[in-house]
Structures are given as C-alpha cells and as structure tokens.
Amino acid sequence: MSDKEPLFSAKNRKLLTNPLGSDNPITIQVLGICSALAVTAKLEPAVVMTISVMAVLALANVIVSLLRNTIPSRIRIIVQLVIVAALVILVDQILKAYAYDVSKQLSVFVGLIITNCIIMGRLEAFALGNRPWPAFLDGIGNAAGYGIILVIVAFFRELLGSGTLYGFNVIPQAFYDMGYQNNGLMILPPMALVTVGIIIWVQRSRNKALIES
Amino acid sequence: MNTQSNTYTFLYAAIMVVIVAAVLSFTSLTLKGRQNMNKEIEKKQDILKAVNVASTPDNAVELYDKYIVEAIIVNSEGEVKSNDKAETFKVDLKNENKKDLSERNLPVFIFNDTKVGKKLIIPVRGKGMWGPVWGFISMEPDRKTIFGATFDHQGETPGLGAEISKAEFQKPFTGKQIFDESGVFTSLKLVKGTASNNPHAFDAVSGGTVTSKGLEAMLQDNLSSYEKFLKSSK
Numbered sequence: 001m002s003d004k005e006p007l008f009s010a011k012n013r014k015l016l017t018n019p020l021g022s023d024n025p026i027t028i029q030v031l032g033i034c035s036a037l038a039v040t041a042k043l044e045p046a047v048v049m050t051i052s053v054m055a056v057l058a059l060a061n062v063i064v065s066l067l068r069n070t071i072p073s074r075i076r077i078i079v080q081l082v083i084v085a086a087l088v089i090l091v092d093q094i095l096k097a098y099a100y101d102v103s104k105q106l107s108v109f110v111g112l113i114i115t116n117c118i119i120m121g122r123l124e125a126f127a128l129g130n131r132p133w134p135a136f137l138d139g140i141g142n143a144a145g146y147g148i149i150l151v152i153v154a155f156f157r158e159l160l161g162s163g164t165l166y167g168f169n170v171i172p173q174a175f176y177d178m179g180y181q182n183n184g185l186m187i188l189p190p191m192a193l194v195t196v197g198i199i200i201w202v203q204r205s206r207n208k209a210l211i212e213s
Numbered sequence: 214m215n216t217q218s219n220t221y222t223f224l225y226a227a228i229m230v231v232i233v234a235a236v237l238s239f240t241s242l243t244l245k246g247r248q249n250m251n252k253e254i255e256k257k258q259d260i261l262k263a264v265n266v267a268s269t270p271d272n273a274v275e276l277y278d279k280y281i282v283e284a285i286i287v288n289s290e291g292e293v294k295s296n297d298k299a300e301t302f303k304v305d306l307k308n309e310n311k312k313d314l315s316e317r318n319l320p321v322f323i324f325n326d327t328k329v330g331k332k333l334i335i336p337v338r339g340k341g342m343w344g345p346v347w348g349f350i351s352m353e354p355d356r357k358t359i360f361g362a363t364f365d366h367q368g369e370t371p372g373l374g375a376e377i378s379k380a381e382f383q384k385p386f387t388g389k390q391i392f393d394e395s396g397v398f399t400s401l402k403l404v405k406g407t408a409s410n411n412p413h414a415f416d417a418v419s420g421g422t423v424t425s426k427g428l429e430a431m432l433q434d435n436l437s438s439y440e441k442f443l444k445s446s447k
Contacts, residue, residue: 041372041420072222079229086233090240097244100251100270162372187372187420 015137019145025118026149027200032118037192046154050147058139064127065135080123161186262363263349283323291441306338339431342423343368356443362386374424398440403429
C-alpha cells in the first residue's frame with residue numbers, strides 16, 4: 001500500500017460499504033447472531049448496542065493493527081481478547097462516572113460486546129494484517145453492517161410485538177378497537193431468528209451471486 | 214527480533230497484563246468517587262419516584278432533603294432501632310436480606326408533602342433472571358394500600374424482564390392492598406392478565422416470567438418482614 005493513497009480511496013470506501021450489503025457480518029457471514037437475538041425486542045437497545053459495538057470495534061481494530069507486528073502469533077487470540085475486554089471495561093467505567101443514564105442502558109450489553117464474534121472475527125481477519133486507518137474503516141463498516149440488521153429486525157419486532165417504535169405508540173387505538181392485537185410471539189427470541197432468516201432470504205433472492213452452490 | 218520465541222511470548226503476555234491492569238485500576242480509582250455519587254443520587258431519585266416525585270440528577274439531592282422528612286430503621290418486631298436519616302440511607306438490603314429475620318435492619322423512609330400527605334417508603338430487593346432486582350414501595354398512611362412503586366434491575370433482558378422498570382408496569386401497583394379484608398398479610402400475587410380488578414395481584418411481564426416470579430418473591434420476602442411494623446402504631 002503506497003503512502004500517497006488517499007484517505008477515502010475506492011478500496012477504503014469499499015471497507016465501509018461492503019459490510020452493509022454483500023459482505024454483511026450477520027446475513028452473509030452469520031456472525032454476532034447471539035446478540036442480534038437478545039437486543040432486538042425494542043429499537044432503543046438495538047441502537048445503543050450498535051453504537052457501543054462500533055466504538056469498541058473501531059478502537060480495538062486500530063489498537064490491534066498498531067500492535068500487529070509485535071503480537072506473538074501463538075497468543076494472538078488472548079491478546080485480542082484482553083484488548084477488547086479492557087476497552088469495554090474502560091468505556092463502561094467512564095460512562096458510569098460521566099454518563100450514568102447511558103451506562104445503565106448498557107449494563108447488559110457490556111458482556112455481550114466482549115462475546116460478539118464480529119469483533120474477534122474482524123480483529124483476526126483484518127486488523128492483524130492491515131494498517132490502522134483501513135482497520136478503523138473496517139471496524140466502522142462492519143459495526144454499521146451489524147447495526148443495520150439489528151435496527152431492521154428491531155423495527156419489525158417492536159412494531160408487531162409491542163405496537164410501538166422507539167417507545168412511542170404508532171398503532172392507532174382504533175385498530176385495537178377493531179380487534180387488532182400485538183403479536184406477543186414477536187417479543188420472544190425465536191421470532192428474531194425467523195426475522196433474520198427472512199432478511200437473509202430476501203437478500204439472497206435479490207442478489208443471486210450470494211447463493212452458495 | 215524473533216516474535217515466535219517462548220521468552221518473547223511470555224514477556225509479551227506479562228507486560229501486557231501489567232499495563233492493562235494498571236490502566237484499569239487507575240481508571241477505577243480515579244472514577245470511584247463520581248460513580249458512588251451517581252449511585253447515591255440514583256437511589257434518592259428512586260425513592261422519590263416511588264411517591265411520584267419526578268427529579269433530575271441535578272435536583273434529586275435537594276428534593277430528597279425537602280420531601281423525605283424522616284428515615285428510620287425498624288426491626289421485624291416493628292420497634293424503631295434508629296432514626297438517623299443518613300444511617301438509614303446507607304442500609305444495604307443486599308446484606309440485610311442475608312441475615313436472620315430478627316436481626317435485619319429494615320429501613321423506612323417517611324415522605325411528607327402538604328398536598329399529597331404523608332407516605333411511608335419501603336425498599337425491596339430480590340433476584341431477577343440475570344441479576345438483582347430492587348425497588349421502592351410507597352404506602353398510604355393506612356399502612357396497607359400501596360401508593361406507588363418503582364422497580365429497577367441490573368441486567369434483565371431489554372423488552373422482556375427489563376419492562377419492570379417501565380412506568381406501564383409500575384403504575385398499576387397504585388391502590389393494591391398487601392393485607393386481605395380480614396387483615397392477614399398476603400403480599401401481592403402474580404397473575405396473568407386479570408390483575409386490573411384484583412387488588413391483591415399484579416400482572417406478569419410477557420416473556421419475562423422468571424423476572425416476574427422474582428419480583429413476586431421479592432415483595433413477599435421483603436414486605437413480610439415489615440408486617441408487624443405496618444400493623445402496629447396505626
């Protein structure tokens with residue numbers, strides 16, 4: 001890679017945009033499914049989770065990329081894990097002191113961020129072999145690709161399951177008076193999996209190149 | 214340098230662990246004070262929320278001092294052990310609930326406001342699905358009718374168990390009775406969908422069965438230790 005390569009060269013832009021579509025971490029690589037099921041009952045936690053994963057993934061990618069030539073390959077997974085865990089605790093501690101409300105919302109996600117396979121996957125597959133700037137973009141891009149699916153799933157689950165969007169009622173009372181009911185099944189984790197499945201199906205039928213032979 | 218050798222690997226791991234530990238402990242120590250202050254403010258806000266007084270982190274301390282006129286510690290026999298406001302605030306239910314009933318320090322916060330009148334606020338703490346759940350129950354001066362309730366949790370699932378911290382879940386507690394018609398302590402029972410016209414029951418959270426059951430057990434365990442206090446000095 002030459003030093004004169006522009007910050008947002010075509011190649012670097014791809015790092016940001018590919019994970020949103022044809023290389024999406026959830027629908028194509030099928031990583032990070034566990035947290036996608038856990039936090040998508042409502043839009044709000046899905047958004048909070050996206051932002052936290054983005055912060056941690058981008059930072060961890062940059063740190064691992066800076067250290068990539070020094071990390072002994074036999075303990076690289078442990079090194080990555082320590083970096084991610086330390087970052088998550090650091091972020092949590094700072095939020096607890098300076099943004100207590102946000103930290104309360106994050107409570108359950110902190111553990112989930114550490115176990116998110118996307119983070120380990122990107123550190124291992126990308127940050128270990130690339131420079132900090134592309135690694136940073138890759139982190140942002142993959143977190144965004146993860147987030148977009150989370151938000152889509154949460155949108156349908158909250159709308160159909162609770163009749164609200166971001167906590168606000170969107171289904172008029174008249175519908176309920178006519179006999180409409182919220183589908184309680186949508187709130188339960190299995191429907192998250194079904195929703196993710198439908199997204200994967202829609203995506204693959206629109207883009208045949210993604211179908212494995 | 215050979216980054217594959219054993220010596221290098223061991224040194225690398227050792228140095229990394231020391232650096233990370235130092236950074237984390239430094240952060241923890243420097244932020245401890247602020248974090249504890251935030252927790253105290255939150256507790257004050259929760260106590261006020263149980264009597265429907267809305268507060269912000271900025272004015273919580275002031276409102277708490279204004280409305281909570283007295284705070285006492287009672288024992289399971291209903292006798293007052295202490296009436297030191299600061300000491301009562303510091304009682305940690307996590308430790309108290311481990312003790313034998315007769316040795317427990319049971320805090321009661323007394324709220325007074327010229328418009329709403331006098332209310333008693335009782336803290337409760339129990340187990341949810343993933344971690345502790347806690348809350349504050351405020352009682353009318355008749356000591357059997359619930360005036361308001363607020364619950365919070367450490368890590369219940371968002372959208373499921375975590376719904377206990379929402380106003381929609383907490384509001385229906387107003388007006389519930391923890392003693393039956395003949396004056397026997399009943400606490401509140403968990404039911405499915407039919408609690409709105411039953412003063413001795415509350416509705417479960419859909420998808421949050423374990424959390425709801427934990428809440429039921431929490432009310433039973435904590436409120437029952439106040440039974441004699443609530444029955445005495447009418």
